[in-house]
Amino acid sequence: MTKLCVFYKEIMTHLLGLHMEVAQILGKNFxxxxxxxxxxxxxxxxxxxxxxxxxxxxGVTQPAVxxxxxxxxxxxxxxxxxxxxxxxxxxxxxxxxxxxxRQVLGQIDRAAFDIExxxxxxxxxxxxxxxxxxxxxxxxxxxxxxxRSTPQANVSVSEDHFVELLPQLETGALDLVIARIxxxxxxxxxxxxxxxxxPVVVVAGRNHPLVEGGDVAWADVVSYPxxxxxxxxxxxxxxxxxxxxxxxxxxxxxxxxxxxxxxxELLRAMPALGLLPLRLAQVQAxxxxxxxxxxxxxxxxxxxxxxxxxxxxxQNATLSLFLKCLRQTTEDIQSIPFG
Numbered sequence: 001m002t003k004l005c006v007f008y009k010e011i012m013t014h015l016l017g018l019h020m021e022v023a024q025i026l027g028k029n030f031x032x033x034x035x036x037x038x039x040x041x042x043x044x045x046x047x048x049x050x051x052x053x054x055x056x057x058x059g060v061t062q063p064a065v066x067x068x069x070x071x072x073x074x075x076x077x078x079x080x081x082x083x084x085x086x087x088x089x090x091x092x093x094x095x096x097x098x099x100x101x102r103q104v105l106g107q108i109d110r111a112a113f114d115i116e117x118x119x120x121x122x123x124x125x126x127x128x129x130x131x132x133x134x135x136x137x138x139x140x141x142x143x144x145x146x147x148r149s150t151p152q153a154n155v156s157v158s159e160d161h162f163v164e165l166l167p168q169l170e171t172g173a174l175d176l177v178i179a180r181i182x183x184x185x186x187x188x189x190x191x192x193x194x195x196x197x198x199p200v201v202v203v204a205g206r207n208h209p210l211v212e213g214g215d216v217a218w219a220d221v222v223s224y225p226x227x228x229x230x231x232x233x234x235x236x237x238x239x240x241x242x243x244x245x246x247x248x249x250x251x252x253x254x255x256x257x258x259x260x261x262x263x264x265e266l267l268r269a270m271p272a273l274g275l276l277p278l279r280l281a282q283v284q285a286x287x288x289x290x291x292x293x294x295x296x297x298x299x300x301x302x303x304x305x306x307x308x309x310x311x312x313x314x315q316n317a318t319l320s321l322f323l324k325c326l327r328q329t330t331e332d333i334q335s336i337p338f339g
Contacts, residue, residue, distance in 0.1 A: 033075040036108070039101035041068040042080065042090075046098040049087045072097075106331070124318035125154035129165035129174040131235070132258050133277050134304050138178060138195065138329055145325040153318050159258060161233035169307060175319045176308045178326075180301040182238035187307065193323075195304045195330045199278045202293040203285075205267040211291045218246040218295060226251040227263045227274035235301055239275070242300050264289065275300075 044054040045065075055062045069088075073080050080094030090098055130139060135157070143155055158165070162179040169177045169190070178195070202221070210216050210224075222243070228251070229235035240250040255272065257263050263274050267290055275297075276284070284290045306326060313320050 034072070036105070038068050038072045038075070039105055041065055042072060042094065042098050043101050043105060045069065045081065045088055046090055046095070046102075049089065051088065109328075109331075124316065125156070126316065126318045126322045127156045127158070127173070127175045128322070129158045129160060129168060129177040131162060131165075131179045132159050132260050133180055133200070133235075133275075133280075133301070134178050135159060136260070136280060137198070137277060137333065138304070138326065141332065142322070142325045142329045145328060146322055149325070150318075150321065153321070155322070161230055161235065161258070163233055166307070169309065172309070175312060175316060176306055176322065178304065178306045180235065181303055181305050182234050182241075182301055184303070184305070189310055190307050191310050191313075192305050192307045193327075195306055195326070196333055197299075197302050198304065199302050200275050200297055200300045201278050201281050202273060202295045202297065203267065203276050203281050203290045204273050204293055205269075205271070206288060206291055208267075208271050208273070208291065210273075210293065216293050216295060218243070218248055221273055221293070221295070222248055222251055223253075224251070225253045225255060225270060225272040227255045227257055227266055227272055230256045230258070238301050242298060245298060 040058060041054060044057050045051075048054050048057060051062050051065050055065050058065070069081060076093065076097065078093050079091050080097060081088045082091055083089075128139070139157060143157075146153055146155065158168075158174065162177070162181075165174060165177045165179065166187075168174040180200075184192075204210055208224075210220065213220075228239055236256075243250045255266065257266070260276070260280070263276075264284065266272050267274060273293070276290075281290065281292050285292055306323070308319065308323070313323070
């Protein structure tokens, strides 16, 4: 317990990052008086706005939430919330403190996860199937977290389209599948979990004719070559439905490719258009490699989910731990805004 307290104080000191003059004003009351309950109440209030919802989320009474906020304001020495009818909103100080609180709680959750994983003794293997548009976002940190916690656990990764990966999951060749979905539905014998939502955007090479043309409409892009998912894939069906929703037939001049590395080179080599997840597109655009076109993709394939057989989590400890790592990575991703 003593070590945990020391660890908690170190995190608080490291993450709160208050200026010296502010620390002097707050004095010892801040460092000694603030607790995890205060931080959790503040973060929940930032997200949920209503005391009733905060109380339900934290499993406490509404008066308990109000008391925690009142105590926090006394510790800080300034209001952290303002009231508008039945809703509460954070002040500038409250909002800033909530940002730090979110980081503190995340670090403590990560510490608890690391300790649990390191003491689990997991040393088996897990086979993961993933679509290429999700792999760079989720898998590096998930696998790194797993290997840091349990170096003896083995991971194998296969990239393909969902229609090719799902049968392998059903037969047991894969333990887990991660994919972007379109028109989600229940699958017999399969559990699934939503991971995150991220827009897919239309991209072009930096020298593409449309980059210099100003406003771009969907009618302007059909005649160009398009790099698209395989014709038999769910992703391809979703793209064709997007063109139909804009009153257009799908492109006929197409290149079917799974490889993001190849697709980026194709965008550089020819006046083609393609689709990329927003985060990856922003990274490439910042490097000057591509340009994101201002076209509304209507939440095309925006939701990522993972799938596993119902009977496997209890039987495969490595799969169970991998899912926990995946959830942790997803929480980290969701805490970072787009842009």
